[in-house]
Amino acid sequence: MPxxxxxxxxxxxxKLTAEELHGISAKSCGVLQELGPxxxxxxSYxxxxxxxxxxxxxxxxxxxxxxxxxxxxxxSIAAVRSVIDPTTAE
Structure with missing residues (x-):
């Protein structure tokens, strides 16, 4: 899956408070439940x-x-094409 x-x-x-971030997260999770698995x-960062x-x-x-x-x-929505990390250099 992409x-x-x-x-x-x-x-x-x-500067969002922990309470505000909780509310955003809860809203997102509710929509995800509606959309299905x-x-x-x-x-998120x-x-x-x-x-x-x-x-x-x-x-x-x-x-x-x-x-x-x-x-x-x-x-902006960007499809991830590859994932790299420090182990990629090994």
């Missing part, structure tokens, strides 16, 4: 003004549908 990195522009994201959220999310989904349209239903921005 993996995607989603860039969400959210000004002040790095074909879309999975792996993890919160920076000052963006959240980068990693999802597994059958296609980009499903990622966009999750964003639409959740009311989340999806400013």
């Amino acid at each position: 993996k995607y990195v989603i860039e969400r522009e959210i000004p002040g994201a790095g 074909s879309v999975q959220w792996l993890e 919160v920076t000052d003004d963006k959240i980068y999310c990693v999802y597994i989904a059958p296609n980009e349209d499903m990622v966009r549908e999750h964003a639409r239903r959740g009311g989340f921005p999806a400013n």
Whole structure:
């Protein structure tokens, strides 16, 4: 199943409280339950003004549908073609 990195522009994201992040997470999980098991959220990285999310989904349209239903921005969606890490150099 394809993996995607989603860039969400959210000004002040790095200043969101634990309670606010909990609410965003709960909303996302609720939408994922509606969409069924074909879309999975792996993890997200919160920076000052963006959240980068990693999802597994059958296609980009499903990622966009999750964003639409959740009311989340999806400013950029990129399919992951390869994964590398320090062990790749070995």
